[in-house]
Amino acid sequence: MNENMTLDLPLTTCRALxxxxxxxxxxxxxxxxxxYALDCDGLLPPGFALIGAAHSKASDTEFVARIREAVQASANGGLFDAAVFDRFAARIRYVSVDAGTAGGIEPIRAALAESAPGEGGVIFYLSxxxxxxxxxxxxxxxxxxxxxxxRVVVEKPIGTSVASAHETNEAINATFAEDQVFRIDHYLGKEAVQNLLALRFANAIFEPLWNANAIEQVQITVxxxxxxxxxxxxxxxAGALRDMxxxxxxxxxxxxxxxxPASFTxxxxxxxxVKVxxxxxxxxxxDVGAHTVTxxxxxxxxxxxxxxxYREEEGANRSSDTETFVAIRAEIDNWRWAGVPFYLRTGKRLQRRSSEIVIQFKSAPTNIFAEVGASLAPNVLLIKLQPDEMITLSLMHKKAGLNEMALEQVGxxxxIEDVAGGSRRRIAYERMLLDVLRGNSSLFVRRDEVEAAWQWIDGIIEGxxxxxxxxxxxxAGSWGPSAAIGLPERFGHSWHE
Structure with a gap:
């Protein structure tokens, strides 16, 4: 998270979540x-109340004890301090609700009146x-x-098709105007994703090359x-296509x-x-058979x-045909990207946990070192999102020594951790929650984005x-079906491993 950018934004007048x-x-x-981490950093407004709502019965004391255990067991467990948590716990109330009826959520009104009286907006988080x-x-x-x-924060999935997404969005917008809606995708809060925007739009050296003239292929793997x-x-x-x-x-x-974009608004x-x-x-x-593998x-x-x-998992349907892996060759029909394949791949029970973006540039137009036996590899920009967050640019380099011209690829x-100088690695939700507090929806998904994405996905499902x-x-433990390896190879490419 870019601390300076975020912390310079003013807190809004929200009084409760x-x-x-x-x-x-x-x-x-x-x-x-x-x-809890935001409160540790002093980023929750004074008097800001936190009201938990669920169907089960629990007292405030019981609920706070559960949260205490959750914080201690989380990635932020190292932040735990009894005195700080007591301050955090003072913000918390719990109410049992029946979320399906207006009368069933009346306990929320009473909790707000007691814990967060006065003026200011309320954030409703629909987890x-x-x-x-x-x-x-x-x-x-x-x-x-x-x-x-x-404001309302809505977790994915928003629907299961373009029709159901439209229906869900209509239900949301019947209560909340679009500028009050924050459709969350926590991947957009990851530090490396933030740095992708900085890499592209804060460095003049990349933009002239960020197009079909210089880029051979793009791969995105989760x-x-x-x-x-x-x-x-x-x-x-759901399956991998709808879920991921x-x-x-x-x-x-x-x-x-x-x-x-014209500005970072x-x-x-x-x-x-949405234009993409x-x-x-x-x-x-x-072309669904040639461009997708499940x-x-x-x-x-x-x-x-x-x-x-998958079919042997607890509660499984032994004849299920739901996909747990999908690979896609996508193309973007505009001037910047015409002819550049975007390979998308995601799956469960794969060989290793990895989320990354690979930008492979085109090879040098001619190899002037061929006559001395040197071969060239294309430049590659690798943006790793997890488990480690880092950016690597692979370049050709002469090996040290008295050799005539022996080349190798170096990165x-x-x-991100080194640049952060020992700063704590943050959960992506911290950034997203902070942006909700400040009313900054830049990294949240707009209604027309959701429905445009579903329209493309529906075409694949129908195919x-x-x-x-x-x-x-x-x-389990492999890189997916063998046909997935052949997907990019049919077009002269191969997966980055």
Missing amino acids: VMFGATGDLARRMLWPSL TPPTLIGPICGALRESGIADRAS AETVGVEGRWGYYDN VQSHLLQLLCLVAMEP PSAVRNEK LWSLRPITQA GQYAEGYAGGKPVPG LDLS WRTTGQKPRPYG
Whole structure:
């Protein structure tokens, strides 16, 4: 996170955050530890109340004890200090609600009146299943608890198709104007993703080369070693394409491919991102077989231990055809990127955990060193998002010594941790929550972005359906089905490993 940029922004007059789904997995692992870290840094406004809302019954004391355990077990556990946590805990209230009805959320009104009286907006964070987004927004509207000063934060997925995304967005916008809505994709809060914007638009050396004249191919990989981790019921209705490509990978693609915005303002940034989505060439029945590969993990080894296949997971449907892996060759039909393939790849139970963006430049037009036996490799810009955050630019370099002209490829490495000078590595949600507090929606997803992404994804799903394309099995601990290796090779490329 760019501390100077963020901390110079003024805090807004929000008086409280109400978290629906406050006892859920995301809240426990990410949201409460992120809010605690912001409070440690003095970034929560004075008197700002935190109200947890969920269906289960619990006292304030019991709920605070759960949050204490969550903070200590999280990536921010090293920040834990009993006195600081007591100050943080004083902000917290818990209420049991029935989120589907206006009367069922009345306890929130009483908690706000007691814990956060006075003027100022309320942030409603919907850390809930997508089926509850519409009912919660409707209940907030009917009860009058939400007003024009309120904000709403919505987790993905927003729908499961362009039609359902439109329906969900209509339900949100019936209560909240678009400038009150923050559709969150936590990948956009990662330090390396922030640095992608800085790399592109704060350095004059890259922009003249950031196009089809100089770039051969782009690869975006989000690989996971874990399986469905107890989320089989949700995941089987989503699959890798809906769960990861529609949100994370397409957002990263937009940041790589977008035109320079007129300014770093929410409208300017998001206008350029949605233009990329509009320019994506549809993948239809005619080319879905040549441009996509799907897979489903079978039993194998992960972390040196045997693991079951997808259909053998707890609660699994033994005949499920849901994909846990997808690879896509995408193209962007505009002047900047015409002819440049964008290879997208994501999957579960893969060989290693890795999220990265690879920009491969075209080879030098001629090799003047060939006659002395030297070969050239193309320059590559590697942006690693996880598990390590770093940027590497690979260049050709002469080997040291008295050799005539022996060349090798070397990397110029920019480690985010080294540059940070020992600063704490932050959870991406910290940045996103802070931007919500300040009303800065630049890194959040606008309604037309969501629906444009789904329109492209729906075309692929329809192509799979009409052609009968089914996931190919791959062993857990591999890089996916063998056909995925051949996808870029058919076009003269190969995956970066």
